[in-house]
């Protein structure tokens with residue numbers, strides 16, 4: 583087995599009395615998109631700064647492809663998109679590309695030219711003149727231009743409009759198809775759901791769960807609204823496996839079901855069903871439960 587893309591052992595960072603990251607044990611496998619979630623102040627950015635070797639841990643360790651993140655050989659294989667882009671406003675995008683290119687010992691020129699076009703960025707404009715969204719695009723270009731093996735993305739689409747968010751997701755999928763690994767820290771839960779195969783949820787510096795998205799999906803509650811010809815008989819759904827809440831009305835029933843909906847669908851088959859509405863199986867509620875200290 584090759585080394586994981588990212589591995590941390592007992593990784594801990596304290597700032598005075600605050601424990602920002604608390605004994606984190608994590609392995610991000612090569613080729614996966616790992617979603618890193620948690621409420622504000624949970625310690626996500628601090629974890630990323632530790633991974634990259636920008637700050638030293640109070641205890642424990644972290645490795646990127648088997649090396650410390652600060653090691654130039656590891657660093658060259660990483661594309662990092664920070665949450666706060668602090669570029670000198672006088673630089674143009676071209677200047678930055680040259681700068682990061684030389685720092686990394688080269689970059690993929692045709693790919694970078696295609697990225698500029700794809701995100702409609704004029705490389706000759708000073709960064710200081712760009713809108714927030716355009717600055718974010720510059721961040722994306724600098725993170726992707728050398729086609730690294732590992733992307734560490736901190737809130738990558740904040741400030742991007744929905745079309746550009748989709749374009750960004752396409753780009754990430756293409757890079758993953760090429761074999762890249764992605765560590766995606768984000769508050770945009772649908773984005774994490776769309777891209778990640780596993781997620782880790784951090785709360786007050788501690789990893790409260792690591793799970794495959796599919797596993798979470800199986801656990802997540804779904805709302806099912808069944809509309810029937812006439813009022814459905816009371817008591818039909820209450821005892822079925824997975825059913826958490828039932829509310830009847832004259833033309834149907836609203837249900838909340840945890841896990842498989844098979845029993846509900848089979849029971850509904852005995853009624854004259856005119857329409858079924860499932861407002862989407864959204865992992866958001868489940869994520870929020872973990873954020874707040876619940877979770878299965």
Ligand SMILES: Nc1ncnc2c1ncn2[C@@H]1O[C@H](COP(=O)(O)OP(=O)(O)OP(=O)(O)O)[C@@H](O)[C@H]1O
Nearest residue numbers: 597600601602620621622623624625626627628629
């Ligand atoms: N340099 C620092 N000095 C002191 N405290 C810090 C420092 N950096 C982070 N912290 C504290 O560590 C905790 C974790 O912060 P961090 O920025 O890692 O959280 P986060 O999960 O990235 O939050 P957000 O989602 O808001 O970006 C917070 O309580 C924060 O105030």
